[in-house]
Amino acid sequence: MDRRTTIKLLSVSAASAAVFAGERLVARRPKHQPAPPAVALNQAGYLPSVQKIATVPADLAGKPFELRDANSGQSAFRGAVGPAMHDECSGDHIALADFSTLQKPGRYRLATTTSVSGPFPVGADAWREPLRMAMRGYYGQRCGCAVDLGGGYRHPPCHLKGAYHPTSGRSGDVPSHGGWHDAGDYGRYVVNSGISVGTLLWAWELFPQALRGLNLGIPESGGKLPDYLAEVRWNLEWMLSLQDADGGVWHKQTSESFCAFIMPQDDTMVSYVIGTGSPPYKSTCATADLAAAAAIAARCYGPYDPEFAQRCLAAARGAWSWAVAHPDVMFDNPRGIRTGSYADHDGRDEILWASGELWRTTGDSAYRDAFLAQAAALPVESYVWTPSWPEVAPLGYWTVVMSGRPGSEALRDRVLAKTAQDAEFLMSRARTSGYGQTLGPPDYIWGSNGVAANQSLLLMIADRFQPNPDAREAALANLHYILGRNCFGISWVTQVGYSAFQHPHHRPSAADGIAAPWPGLMSGGPNAGSFTGAILHEAPMRVWADDQAAYWMNEICINWNAPLVFLLAGANAWALAS
Numbered sequence: 001m002d003r004r005t006t007i008k009l010l011s012v013s014a015a016s017a018a019v020f021a022g023e024r025l026v027a028r029r030p031k032h033q034p035a036p037p038a039v040a041l042n043q044a045g046y047l048p049s050v051q052k053i054a055t056v057p058a059d060l061a062g063k064p065f066e067l068r069d070a071n072s073g074q075s076a077f078r079g080a081v082g083p084a085m086h087d088e089c090s091g092d093h094i095a096l097a098d099f100s101t102l103q104k105p106g107r108y109r110l111a112t113t114t115s116v117s118g119p120f121p122v123g124a125d126a127w128r129e130p131l132r133m134a135m136r137g138y139y140g141q142r143c144g145c146a147v148d149l150g151g152g153y154r155h156p157p158c159h160l161k162g163a164y165h166p167t168s169g170r171s172g173d174v175p176s177h178g179g180w181h182d183a184g185d186y187g188r189y190v191v192n193s194g195i196s197v198g199t200l201l202w203a204w205e206l207f208p209q210a211l212r213g214l215n216l217g218i219p220e221s222g223g224k225l226p227d228y229l230a231e232v233r234w235n236l237e238w239m240l241s242l243q244d245a246d247g248g249v250w251h252k253q254t255s256e257s258f259c260a261f262i263m264p265q266d267d268t269m270v271s272y273v274i275g276t277g278s279p280p281y282k283s284t285c286a287t288a289d290l291a292a293a294a295a296i297a298a299r300c301y302g303p304y305d306p307e308f309a310q311r312c313l314a315a316a317r318g319a320w321s322w323a324v325a326h327p328d329v330m331f332d333n334p335r336g337i338r339t340g341s342y343a344d345h346d347g348r349d350e351i352l353w354a355s356g357e358l359w360r361t362t363g364d365s366a367y368r369d370a371f372l373a374q375a376a377a378l379p380v381e382s383y384v385w386t387p388s389w390p391e392v393a394p395l396g397y398w399t400v401v402m403s404g405r406p407g408s409e410a411l412r413d414r415v416l417a418k419t420a421q422d423a424e425f426l427m428s429r430a431r432t433s434g435y436g437q438t439l440g441p442p443d444y445i446w447g448s449n450g451v452a453a454n455q456s457l458l459l460m461i462a463d464r465f466q467p468n469p470d471a472r473e474a475a476l477a478n479l480h481y482i483l484g485r486n487c488f489g490i491s492w493v494t495q496v497g498y499s500a501f502q503h504p505h506h507r508p509s510a511a512d513g514i515a516a517p518w519p520g521l522m523s524g525g526p527n528a529g530s531f532t533g534a535i536l537h538e539a540p541m542r543v544w545a546d547d548q549a550a551y552w553m554n555e556i557c558i559n560w561n562a563p564l565v566f567l568l569a570g571a572n573a574w575a576l577a578s
């Protein structure tokens, strides 16, 4: 099968797992070396005060290593590599080079007796630009307007032709309302937008000092909103446009099938508002997720744009009422629709989250009562864990605890205890992993880098509830892992670090005629689940290839960049506070 055929066959989105789950695809063997990288570390660098550990091959155990000034070549730190160890997730035999006590700001290379790393910084602002790039990645995903990131990464307005699909229960045209292209495809999906926007706005609430002054270089820069909120609003406006007059929210707006690997302006298929295909046409999960995200937005935008905040709150209230009245309307792709389904057949956690956010925002007893009733069915001890797009109960619990609203006291201790227990578990993994990450073998599923970032989010919430330096280090360990301390020695964020991945499953990156991919986008990462792991017979962390066709392990997605932004926002906030 030649590459062109392969790409056409695999031109589907991460959202479409269900579409392809039943088909047998032949995966090519990744082109990696079956050995640890010479030096694996965070290529974006480190804050002066944090743990700094590189992973090197086991045969360097006990041997000397040093940090050299990247400009002068002078030695700045000398140490000895630790003992050899086995890393379970990668199958690698490795050893650790700990240079945490090097705190002097500068630009360095790590040299072992056999090789020298690329240059990386140590400094209080080391993660400022990665944060800006990860957030600016959303600007690159904008639909319905001209985008220009500089460097040739640009496109004119796209997908201006919208219409109600017959499955929506409506007919007629739909003007473009913006939004973000979800992933490597050009669809827009409310469920995935919900957790993405919710996560980003939580970052705004928890780490404003790191985000207020962020200059994203977007069309709204210099306006009344901080850039960060302006960018998130671009997607919120689209989400709000998918709300029907009765409060319900249609599930997605996409073409009927995925387009080829072309630029967005060249995709002339109609972008349809797609419903369930039968009354009431809107879906519970999309509606409740909109309610949750808009309730958070009502808090965040109030100080800058009260009118917009009020519009968000009204939308959230209407959506919540619809979701509570229609708790079991589950979405699956109607006949003839082949884009991502984001099918989640349990809306209880979405209603819990929406109720929690509205209770926090308004204090109204109706939301409190609904939250507590739903909580009785979704016990804290089972449902507080790493969040993901189909599992948002932890967000509901955490927001209620953070609200401190009267009536939440009884749950508070249970949520704190379970969150601390989860954090302890993740910290123990970070301590025993050869690459420092908190992922265990079962976590290497589709979007495992997003799982890692969301595990960091959990650790940072735990630290917020009860300050814990070890939880912070474990959260940062996933940042180190994503940005280069992994078994490929590669940075999984485009254009961040001296050896970043090059071939995301991302249509603009493939079709723009520029060799390097669009900046600031995180790869989904190793995916040992489904057919790939079974075919490749690799250790879980090794089931990854820098291959544009490999949507199941190298796509990018708005719900993976969101916890990365959250993690980087927290890391920068800690830098500012130290």
Ligand SMILES: [Zn+2]
Residues within 6 Å of the ligand: 142, 143, 144, 158, 159, 181, 186, 264
């Ligand atoms: Zn578009």
